[in-house]
Amino acid sequence: MWSFSEIANMIHTWLNDTFSPTLVTIIEMVIMGVLVISLFAVLGLILVIMERKVSAWMQIRLGPNRVGPKGIFQSAADTLKLLMKEAMTPNGADKFLFNFAPYLAIIVAMLLMAPIVFAKDFTMWDLNIGVLYVSAVSSLSVISILMAGWASNNKYSLLGAMRSGAQIVSYELSAGLAILTVVVLTGTLNLNEIILSQQNGWWIFKGHIPIIISFLIFIIAVTAETNRAPFDLAEAESELTAGFHTEYSGMKFALFFLAEYVNVFIVCAIGATLFLGGWMPFHIGNWEGFNHIMDYIPSSLWFFGKTFFLIFLIMWFRWTFPRLRIDQLLNLEWKYLLPISMVNLLIVTAMAILGWHF
Amino acid sequence: MFLVNYIKEIFGALKSLMVGMRRTLFYFTNHKQIITEQYPDNRATLKLADRFKGEVVMPHDENNEHRCTGCTACELACPNGTIKVVTKFDITPEGKKKKAIDKLVYHLELCTMCNLCITACPSDAIVMAQTFEHSVFDRNQLTKVLNKEGSKIMEGIE
Numbered sequence: 001m002w003s004f005s006e007i008a009n010m011i012h013t014w015l016n017d018t019f020s021p022t023l024v025t026i027i028e029m030v031i032m033g034v035l036v037i038s039l040f041a042v043l044g045l046i047l048v049i050m051e052r053k054v055s056a057w058m059q060i061r062l063g064p065n066r067v068g069p070k071g072i073f074q075s076a077a078d079t080l081k082l083l084m085k086e087a088m089t090p091n092g093a094d095k096f097l098f099n100f101a102p103y104l105a106i107i108v109a110m111l112l113m114a115p116i117v118f119a120k121d122f123t124m125w126d127l128n129i130g131v132l133y134v135s136a137v138s139s140l141s142v143i144s145i146l147m148a149g150w151a152s153n154n155k156y157s158l159l160g161a162m163r164s165g166a167q168i169v170s171y172e173l174s175a176g177l178a179i180l181t182v183v184v185l186t187g188t189l190n191l192n193e194i195i196l197s198q199q200n201g202w203w204i205f206k207g208h209i210p211i212i213i214s215f216l217i218f219i220i221a222v223t224a225e226t227n228r229a230p231f232d233l234a235e236a237e238s239e240l241t242a243g244f245h246t247e248y249s250g251m252k253f254a255l256f257f258l259a260e261y262v263n264v265f266i267v268c269a270i271g272a273t274l275f276l277g278g279w280m281p282f283h284i285g286n287w288e289g290f291n292h293i294m295d296y297i298p299s300s301l302w303f304f305g306k307t308f309f310l311i312f313l314i315m316w317f318r319w320t321f322p323r324l325r326i327d328q329l330l331n332l333e334w335k336y337l338l339p340i341s342m343v344n345l346l347i348v349t350a351m352a353i354l355g356w357h358f
Numbered sequence: 359m360f361l362v363n364y365i366k367e368i369f370g371a372l373k374s375l376m377v378g379m380r381r382t383l384f385y386f387t388n389h390k391q392i393i394t395e396q397y398p399d400n401r402a403t404l405k406l407a408d409r410f411k412g413e414v415v416m417p418h419d420e421n422n423e424h425r426c427t428g429c430t431a432c433e434l435a436c437p438n439g440t441i442k443v444v445t446k447f448d449i450t451p452e453g454k455k456k457k458a459i460d461k462l463v464y465h466l467e468l469c470t471m472c473n474l475c476i477t478a479c480p481s482d483a484i485v486m487a488q489t490f491e492h493s494v495f496d497r498n499q500l501t502k503v504l505n506k507e508g509s510k511i512m513e514g515i516e
Binding site: 054057058061062065317319320321336340 | 389
């Protein structure tokens with residue numbers, strides 16, 4: 001059987017046999033870097049074309065259909081165009097911050113890739129505080145947005161960035177509390193161990209209604225955190241032209257765009273890991289035959305399937321719901337999501353202590 | 359009471375969101391609903407809505423006869439002078455003079471497709487056609503004479 005973990009182990013042993021340990025570490029780091037960058041590129045291409053097709057079909061349109069069969073190479077053509085374009089810097093802008101912000105956005109997205117478990121025993125960095133690391137680093141992305149908005153010397157950019165700051169800071173709370181419910185049940189912050197704890201059923205099935213509520217809260221909060229509609233006040237095309245990336249063009253704009261999509265992928269991957277069992281196959285109680293068939297599907301397919309299902313869900317939200325006003329946005333967080341998730345956390349804690357879950 | 363309203367609000371909101379999501383899922387899965395016309399490709403089979411207003415034309419029957427009496431109601435109704443009716447006087451067999459149109463000049467470049475001339479016409483002589491490929495290299499080609507060469511009014515239209 002070919003699996004990601006076996007290939008990784010093979011390469012690791014081969015490198016260890018051939019080179020000195022220091023060199024092996026350096027080579028493995030380079031390989032990891034190349035893999036992450038290529039994953040970024042592939043994810044960007046796939047998610048952009050997916051978004052355009054999903055949006056088109058939901059709005060009774062055809063979507064891109066000229067470049068390649070059914071338009072699947074449209075995003076590649078767009079990327080080529082963005083690479084060719086000049087990346088301008090406005091005269092009044094703070095040059096250093098303006099040019100640094102897109103790279104910060106992409107660096108944050110790259111850092112978040114580290115603890116994600118892509119397949120069985122296949123992760124870049126199996127650290128024991130994975131969940132904490134993810135929620136800590138993901139809040140850095142607001143800095144790149146504020147930096148871009150401030151450095152652009154443009155009132156729309158600044159307004160968009162400020163809105164985004166208020167939004168991300170407040171929604172971080174309920175996202176964190178929703179993540180905490182799973183941490184309370186598993187008793188670990190290690191993403192690998194959280195997945196292993198779902199061997200006999202995913203948390204969304206094992207955790208009864210409170211976990212379903214926290215899953216819903218998590219999805220709402222991460223939609224807001226990644227600045228996607230209906231919470232896309234930061235870029236609000238119809239009000240602020242494009243918010244914080246109004247002044248960006250060419251590849252610098254593309255980096256923001258890419259970072260947004262990769263962030264969507266990452267939060268969906270975290271959601272799939274915490275609530276839908278990561279790479280764990282779908283098992284039903286004692287149906288041995290069914291469970292064996294499910295085990296034959298590779299673990300990486302399970303992970304990417306669940307992640308893309310969640311991405312589709314978030315795209316579905318984007319193309320269905322109208323944008324919220326800023327006061328409605330903050331009302332939703334502070335008057336609804338936060339109290340509900342606090343009560344929910346209390347209930348889940350009681351459940352964990354009394355052992356009411358399966 | 360406050361708590362009941364609070365919970366009611368949450369469930370009401372969730373329900374209305376679900377209604378919207380069901381609608382978009384229906385469109386997402388039913389591609390037959392797609393209304394996009396791939397225009398230059400499907401020029402031969404292009405179907406336009408009945409209400410589409412492309413340009414004003416005057417239908418003629420097989421005897422080269424139209425229904426226009428030359429009453430100038432369309433010219434009066436037109437808000438920006440798009441239509442100009444040039445009248446002449448025909449001599450009827452009984453020797454009486456009768457008003458008829460010489461030319462009905464229509465400036466397509468001025469027309470806003472407001473449909474007022476068509477509603478104003480008492481004898482339904484002019485209608486909106488569904489053509490829309492109007493671009494030409496010379497502006498003069500957009501000034502059209504709607505009645506055909508040598509046409510005359512139909513019998514029984516007053």
